[in-house]
Structures are given as structure tokens and as C-alpha cells.
Amino acid sequence: MVITLAKETPILDEQDITEALRTENIEIDLLITAIKEKLGYDLSGYARASIKRRIKQLVIDENVKSISELIPKLLYSAQCQANFINRLTVNISELFRHPTSFLSLRESVLPYLESFPRRDIWIAGCATGEEAYSMAILLEEAGLLKNTQIHATDINTDVLKQAKTGVLTKALNKEDATRYQASGGTSSLSNYFSTAYNKHKLSQHLLDHISFSHHNILQDKVFCSAQLVMCRNVMIYFDLNTQNNALTLFHNSLVQNGYLVIGEKESLLNSPLINLLKTIDEPAKIYQRKSSEHV
Numbered sequence: 043m044v045i046t047l048a049k050e051t052p053i054l055d056e057q058d059i060t061e062a063l064r065t066e067n068i069e070i071d072l073l074i075t076a077i078k079e080k081l082g083y084d085l086s087g088y089a090r091a092s093i094k095r096r097i098k099q100l101v102i103d104e105n106v107k108s109i110s111e112l113i114p115k116l117l118y119s120a121q122c123q124a125n126f127i128n129r130l131t132v133n134i135s136e137l138f139r140h141p142t143s144f145l146s147l148r149e150s151v152l153p154y155l156e157s158f159p160r161r162d163i164w165i166a167g168c169a170t171g172e173e174a175y176s177m178a179i180l181l182e183e184a185g186l187l188k189n190t191q192i193h194a195t196d197i198n199t200d201v202l203k204q205a206k207t208g209v210l211t212k213a214l215n216k217e218d219a220t221r222y223q224a225s226g227g228t229s230s231l232s233n234y235f236s237t238a239y240n241k242h243k244l245s246q247h248l249l250d251h252i253s254f255s256h257h258n259i260l261q262d263k264v265f266c267s268a269q270l271v272m273c274r275n276v277m278i279y280f281d282l283n284t285q286n287n288a289l290t291l292f293h294n295s296l297v298q299n300g301y302l303v304i305g306e307k308e309s310l311l312n313s314p315l316i317n318l319l320k321t322i323d324e325p326a327k328i329y330q331r332k333s334s335e336h337v
């Protein structure tokens with residue numbers, strides 16, 4: 043009698059797993075080098091776990107068998123490169139995100155901005171533009187938009203294209219209105235948008251005060267000199283050392299006594315920069331530059 047044995051799934055022992063992980067790490071390093079050389083993006087400062095997750099997702103999206111197979115595709119296919127940047131970057135945003143921050147800005151920063159005849163505001167990592175639109179609305183309500191330029195930047199050219207149109211990626215909803223009210227909004231949010239075919243577009247006179255440009259926080263220099271820099275929910279994807287480099291860049295772009303706003307889940311506590319910035323409102327994540335010296 044012949045007994046057929048069920049085919050067994052090979053069980054990897056600890057040594058096999060360690061070896062597989064080591065190989066995977068080599069593949070990731072090679073891919074990071076290829077991206078840096080080909081596209082000029084240094085990914086080594088992004089949190090490793092997050093990069094790994096995104097690369098693995100791209101392996102599935104691009105229908106290749108391994109990270110190694112992804113490398114030539116990334117080198118030769120512009121479409122694959124664009125997909126990679128889209129995968130790498132989380133582009134989620136919304137109007138008046140973290141309303142506590144906008145409410146506090148109205149109270150603690152707008153009077154400072156008012157003391158300047160002209161103002162520059164840098165919004166780094168602006169994604170699809172909602173943060174810059176919210177800032178324009180806030181300034182309009184305070185009568186300060188007229189002499190203000192909002193410089194909104196991002197690494198992802200696709201989201202910048204979308205942001206430039208002024209059209210919201212999602213139709214205005216109740217949650218947007220609630221966050222706007224919680225931010226101290228004095229009107230109705232829909233007053234700032236025109237509507238066509240269930241799409242909402244920011245009023246042109248507000249959009250005219252926002253420029254959208256490509257800028258890589260990890261590699262490019264200070265974008266502009268500003269009284270207010272806002273970079274929220276971007277540094278969360280960076281490792282600690284890179285977060286500090288980004289904070290140094292923001293510090294150096296602020297005029298003396300200028301203000302910095304970071305994301306709700308981001309912190310300055312582990313940064314040496316904490317000594318150069320005064321905490322204005324910790325829950326709202328608003329800080330102020332103390333010295334005029336560059337670091």
C-alpha cells in the first residue's frame with residue numbers, strides 16, 4: 043500500500059528568519075540608494091518601519107516578486123517612480139485639522155502677525171492644500187490676508203497639482219463645519235467656497251494669496267523667511283535625527299520671535315531645539331523662536 047503524505051509547508055527556523063530579514067534589509071538599503079541616486083530623494087531619514095511597510099505595499103502594487111525586482115522598475119519607469127512617491131507620502135489632510143491649534147493661533151499669533159506691514163507664512167508638507175486654505179480663511183476673518191503671502195510646499199508633485207486648483211478632494215461636510223466652528227470661525231465655512239457639480243472650490247481671492255511649490259524638507263534649504271511656519275503631521279514619519287534637522291530648518295526660516303506650529307502627535311521634547319523655542323501653547327503645539335542666531 044502506498045501512503046501519500048500531505049505536502050508540508052516548510053517551517054523556517056530562527057536562523058532562516060534572521061537570514062531572510064538580513065537579506066530584506068540589504069534589498070531595502072539598495073533601493074534607498076537607487077532612489078537617492080536616481081531621484082535625489084534621501085529616504086534614509088524616514089522611520090525604517092514606515093518605509094519598509096510602504097515598499098512592501100509597492101511590491102504588491104507593481105506586481106513584482108521581490109524588493110530587488112522593484113529596483114530596475116523604479117530606475118526606468120517614470121510611472122513607477124510617481125507611484126512610489128505617492129506610496130511613500132501619506133497625503134491625508136482636512137480643513138481646520140486639530141481645531142485647538144487654529145483657535146490658539148487666532149488668539150496668540152494673529153496679534154503678532156498684525157504688527158507687520160507684510161507677512162510671509164510657510165506651510166511645509168501641505169498635501170492637498172486644506173491647511174493652507176484654512177490659514178487663508180483664518181487670516182481673511184482677521185483682516186490680515188491682504189498683505190500676506192502663504193507659501194505652501196510639498197515633496198509630492200501630484201498633490202501640489204491638486205492643491206493649486208483650490209478644489210477640495212472631498213465635498214464639504216458637517217465635520218468640516220464643526221472643526222471650523224471649534225477653531226473660532228466667525229462665519230459659515232461654505233461662504234469661502236463656490237460649488238459646482240458637488241465640488242467645492244476655494245474663492246479665488248483667497249487662493250490668490252497662496253503659492254504652491256515643490257520643496258523637500260530633508261534636502262532643500264530654507265524655503266523663505268517667515269513670521270509663521272507650520273509643519274504638521276509630516277515629521278511623524280521621520281526618525282529622531284531627521285526630525286531635528288527639519289526643526290533646525292524651520293527655526294532658521296523664522297524671523298526672531300516668529301512662531302512654529304507642529305502636529306498634534308509631534309513633540310519637541312526630545313529635540314535640542316527645545317531650548318531655542320519658547321512654548322506658547324503645548325496642547326496647540328505652538329512655539330516661538332527666541333534668539334536671532336542660526337543653528
Ligand SMILES: C[S@@+](CC[C@H](N)C(=O)[O-])C[C@H]1O[C@@H](n2cnc3c(N)ncnc32)[C@H](O)[C@@H]1O
Nearest residue numbers: 131132135167169196197198258259260274275
Ligand atoms: C499627512 S500629510 C500632512 C498634511 C497637512 N500638513 C496636515 O497636517 O493636514 C504629510 C505630507 O507631508 C509630505 N512630505 C513627506 N515627506 C516630505 C518631505 N521630505 N518634504 C516635504 N514634504 C514631505 C507628504 O507628501 C504629505 O503631503
